[in-house]
Amino acid sequence: MTSVEGILFAAALFCCALATAGYLLSLLVRRVALAKISTWILAAGFMLLTLNLLVAAVHWTGWSSFGSRHFLSIYAWVIAGIYLGLQLKTKTRLLGAFIAPFILLFLIAAAGQGSDRNLVPSQWQGGLTTLHLVLAIAGEALFVLASAAGAMLLIQNNLLKNKKPGPLGRLLPSLGDLDQINHFGLLWGFPLLTLGMIGGAVYAAFVWGGSWPADPKVVWSFAVWVFYGFLLHQRLAIGWKGSRMAVLSCLGLSFFLLSALGIRFCLATVHNFI
Amino acid sequence: MIGLVGLNHKTAPLAVRERLFAGCREQENLLGGLKAIDGVLEILHLSTCNRVELVASLEDAPRALDELESFLARYGGLTDEEAKTCLYTYRDREAIRHLFRVTSSLDSLVMGEAQILGQVKDAYRQALAQNATGVVLNRLLHRAFRAAKRVRTETGIAANPVSVSFAAVELAKKIFGTLAGRKILIIGAGEMAELTCTHLVGNGAEDITVVNRSPAQARLLAEKFHGAARGLGELDEVLCDVDIVISSTGAPTYVVTGEMVRRCLRKRKNRLLFLVDIAVPRDIDPAADDVENVYLYNIDHLQNIVDENIKNRRREALKAEAIIEEEAANYVSWLKELEAVPTIVSLRSKAENIVRAEMEKASVWMQSLENADREKVEALVHGIVNKVLHAPVAVMKEESAEFASQDIVAAARQLFRLDD
Numbered sequence: 052m053t054s055v056e057g058i059l060f061a062a063a064l065f066c067c068a069l070a071t072a073g074y075l076l077s078l079l080v081r082r083v084a085l086a087k088i089s090t091w092i093l094a095a096g097f098m099l100l101t102l103n104l105l106v107a108a109v110h111w112t113g114w115s116s117f118g119s120r121h122f123l124s125i126y127a128w129v130i131a132g133i134y135l136g137l138q139l140k141t142k143t144r145l146l147g148a149f150i151a152p153f154i155l156l157f158l159i160a161a162a163g164q165g166s167d168r169n170l171v172p173s174q175w176q177g178g179l180t181t182l183h184l185v186l187a188i189a190g191e192a193l194f195v196l197a198s199a200a201g202a203m204l205l206i207q208n209n210l211l212k213n214k215k216p217g218p219l220g221r222l223l224p225s226l227g228d229l230d231q232i233n234h235f236g237l238l239w240g241f242p243l244l245t246l247g248m249i250g251g252a253v254y255a256a257f258v259w260g261g262s263w264p265a266d267p268k269v270v271w272s273f274a275v276w277v278f279y280g281f282l283l284h285q286r287l288a289i290g291w292k293g294s295r296m297a298v299l300s301c302l303g304l305s306f307f308l309l310s311a312l313g314i315r316f317c318l319a320t321v322h323n324f325i
Numbered sequence: 326m327i328g329l330v331g332l333n334h335k336t337a338p339l340a341v342r343e344r345l346f347a348g349c350r351e352q353e354n355l356l357g358g359l360k361a362i363d364g365v366l367e368i369l370h371l372s373t374c375n376r377v378e379l380v381a382s383l384e385d386a387p388r389a390l391d392e393l394e395s396f397l398a399r400y401g402g403l404t405d406e407e408a409k410t411c412l413y414t415y416r417d418r419e420a421i422r423h424l425f426r427v428t429s430s431l432d433s434l435v436m437g438e439a440q441i442l443g444q445v446k447d448a449y450r451q452a453l454a455q456n457a458t459g460v461v462l463n464r465l466l467h468r469a470f471r472a473a474k475r476v477r478t479e480t481g482i483a484a485n486p487v488s489v490s491f492a493a494v495e496l497a498k499k500i501f502g503t504l505a506g507r508k509i510l511i512i513g514a515g516e517m518a519e520l521t522c523t524h525l526v527g528n529g530a531e532d533i534t535v536v537n538r539s540p541a542q543a544r545l546l547a548e549k550f551h552g553a554a555r556g557l558g559e560l561d562e563v564l565c566d567v568d569i570v571i572s573s574t575g576a577p578t579y580v581v582t583g584e585m586v587r588r589c590l591r592k593r594k595n596r597l598l599f600l601v602d603i604a605v606p607r608d609i610d611p612a613a614d615d616v617e618n619v620y621l622y623n624i625d626h627l628q629n630i631v632d633e634n635i636k637n638r639r640r641e642a643l644k645a646e647a648i649i650e651e652e653a654a655n656y657v658s659w660l661k662e663l664e665a666v667p668t669i670v671s672l673r674s675k676a677e678n679i680v681r682a683e684m685e686k687a688s689v690w691m692q693s694l695e696n697a698d699r700e701k702v703e704a705l706v707h708g709i710v711n712k713v714l715h716a717p718v719a720v721m722k723e724e725s726a727e728f729a730s731q732d733i734v735a736a737a738r739q740l741f742r743l744d745d
Binding site for chain 2: 141207211212214216217220221224225226227228230231289290291292293294295
């Protein structure tokens with residue numbers, strides 16, 4: 052890692068931490084203005100992270116230089132990018148209070164990782180692996196977004212159902228906007244994850260032959276994929292909306308995160324990125 | 326000095342306000358007449374349905390204020406008794422604070438309403454057009470607008486709705502986000518339902534359907550909003566299609582049952598439904614609220630929100646009062662300076678001119694002095710002049726703090742011949 056890369060990463064991490072604090076404070080003191088400022092700070096962090104990744108790409112010397120740090124940074128970058136992109140369309144600044152901590156978590160995890168680890172063994176490196184990684188990350192990032200919107204929707208729904216919208220209810224985005232973001236996350240996250248998984252499966256079929264499903268991460272990812280597929284089906288075909296979808300998205304994401312961490316630390320897997 | 330005479334909804338009954346409002350409106354060149362009053366330098370006339378007030382910069386305060394009072398009493402046809410109980414008079418700091426409070430809507434019937442600021446601006450525009458204001462009132466009004474803006478942005482006084490119909494609109498926004506293109510169903514033909522619907526349409530809702538037991542009445546209301554009228558029998562079908570329902574019939578039983586809502590939600594694929602029940606007895610079965618994605622608010626729920634918001638406004642008003650105090654103090658200090666400072670400045674410069682002229686005259690014989698001695702003489706002269714001026718300057722400053730420097734200032738200008 053070059054020193055420029057290090058400085059850019061540290062600056063991005065700082066911006067993100069500041070934005071997270073700002074968002075949480077805006078919830079606490081109930082001022083949207085603070086969330087607006089935090090969105091700008093997060094945008095600055097996103098730009099710095101983009102530069103950081105660009106510098107890393109310029110210094111790319113092959114897959115051996117791709118480490119967990121990059122993997123997690125890309126994760127954070129995609130989530131931040133999608134969230135900021137949404138901010139151009141909807142007025143849901145407060146959603147940042149639920150998204151920014153995720154981004155910060157990924158960046159902190161990235162900071163704790165060495166960048167020089169050879170994450171992807173040389174025999175698997177190639178275009179299909181890149182495609183598999185990028186699509187899977189983008190798909191999962193969209194699920195994070197869907198769940199964050201879902202969590203916020205549950206709070207707002209609870210306030211409105213109890214007839215006590217109060218200052219917090221006025222601060223949080225509307226149910227309609229949050230449900231739309233949940234819908235957007237599922238609608239785009241699922242096909243991206245599907246394509247990513249197909250990419251991985253096709254590649255694995257070539258390299259590993261028939262033994263690939265034995266990897267616990269693959270099995271669990273498949274289960275998560277089926278769950279999200281079910282959610283999307285219920286949403287599009289049956290018309291599940293609002294709080295029910297929000298609860299299920301949050302459940303889906305917590306299963307996914309728990310399994311990812313559990314598998315990483317307890318079981319042997321080839322997907323040992325985080 | 327600044328004076329304010331007037332009456333408002335707190336001091337005068339509607340009948341008196343009406344009379345005065347009409348009396349002032351009928352008067353041609355009202356501001357001209359007011360400005361012609363002896364002692365009135367600048368004048369502003371504010372007239373709304375809740376208040377009639379005259380704000381003036383005055384020269385001979387007590388007499389001019391009495392004149393303004395009798396002017397209002399005359400045009401409002403007020404009896405002596407009415408004039409005594411209805412009219413109020415404020416001077417200087419009190420008058421400034423009162424005008425700032427009025428402009429910031431702290432003195433309004435509905436605290437925090439936005440209309441009054443526009444009305445004061447209109448009154449000011451009229452006064453400007455007729456050349457009725459000058460330096461003092463111009464700055465006073467600009468400061469009042471500034472205070473109002475600060476109160477609006479720095480406190481939450483106007484943040485939350487304090488009427489049932491606006492509270493319903495706010496809730497609709499919290500449920501749907503934007504109201505553009507939302508479909509509304511009105512059941513019954515109550516006034517409150519109509520008002521709420523008007524606000525919803527004002528916020529972008531478009532498609533209005535009216536259902537009523539009497540088709541003629543349904544048509545009448547539907548025409549108002551360019552909507553459609555449907556019979557009560559079609560309620561089930563209409564419910565599946567709309568987003569917001571406002572119900573206010575006189576029916577003794579539920580018009581919309583929980584089962585109806587449950588059924589329609591399935592048909593509408595769980596799209597959000599906002600039900601507003603402002604009828605007593607209630608029109609919509611409370612069981613409807615148990616259905617997912619349905620939000621039912623009755624008149625009590627809405628009233629509770631309004632009550633809570635009114636309490637909030639009162640809390641915010643305390644912050645607003647502090648802003649008013651600060652802005653009023655700023656203006657007062659400017660005004661005080663305006664009264665005494667030019668005189669103090671010209672007094673000092675006159676003294677300096679005299680010293681300079683005398684020193685020049687003396688320069689011939691002073692040349693024979695040593696440098697050090699010459700400086701001592703100059704210091705002595707400046708010292709004497711400063712000592713002599715100290716007392717009048719100090720008195721002018723002291724008096725201006727009490728808004729009473731006008732006479733002293735005038736005397737100083739005359740004694741020292743500052744206007745020659």
